[in-house]
Amino acid sequence: MAETQPSPLEATLAYAEEFHTEDEVLRTARHRAAEVGAPPILPGAGAALCFLATAVNARAVVEIGTGCGVSGLWLLRGMRQDGTLTSVDVEPEHQRLARQSFAQAGFSGGRTRLIAGRALDVLPRLSDGGYDLVFCDGAKHEYADYLAEAIRLLRVGGIVVFDGALGNHRVADPVRRDPDTVAVRELGKLVRSDERLRPLMIPLGDGVLAAVRLSD
């Protein structure tokens, strides 16, 4: 049977996704993630995170969903050298593997603060306005709650970022009504309608929704 050629749109999206490549440390972290079932962000989304962390000269970043550290590595590589990544995950085993990835990449233990717990229990303990970037990649049904927390945590000019904003091609398809897809669609509406935010949808990875925190 003849192989089907990718459509021009598929080829363009693949070109954009493959524009950014990963090194051995990231590939190893990705392998660890596959072994324990903590799906990591795709390279294009990682590059977007690194870019945004660099653009805001991030010193303090919060991450929800450490996984095995793929997104954390991309974030740390974009952050200032004196920056700290505070990362929350409900699975201590995922964080143990993430710690290995960070060490392998040469980041000292002082660059990361890994907190084991449920995001909505931990986030309220973090300081208002104390962060340059908040990255959300935990439970999709909690995304609206993460947004509320992120707006509180961000300084003016800081950025909130969500992975999975296109939800494996489901979010754009109105026929899809599963709870995670509905939650991500609702998040999009919330971000777009919030006058405190300036949003950007980036069709890299599984969709990266970012928004700058404007002044009150």
Ligand SMILES: C[S@@+](CC[C@H](N)C(=O)[O-])C[C@H]1O[C@@H](n2cnc3c(N)ncnc32)[C@H](O)[C@@H]1O
């Ligand atoms: C998609 S994976 C994160 C992948 C990671 N960001 C990366 O790119 O390597 C989602 C992670 O969120 C964690 N998680 C799920 N629900 C959570 C919650 N309510 N609070 C904190 N972490 C949660 C899971 O244990 C899992 O490690």
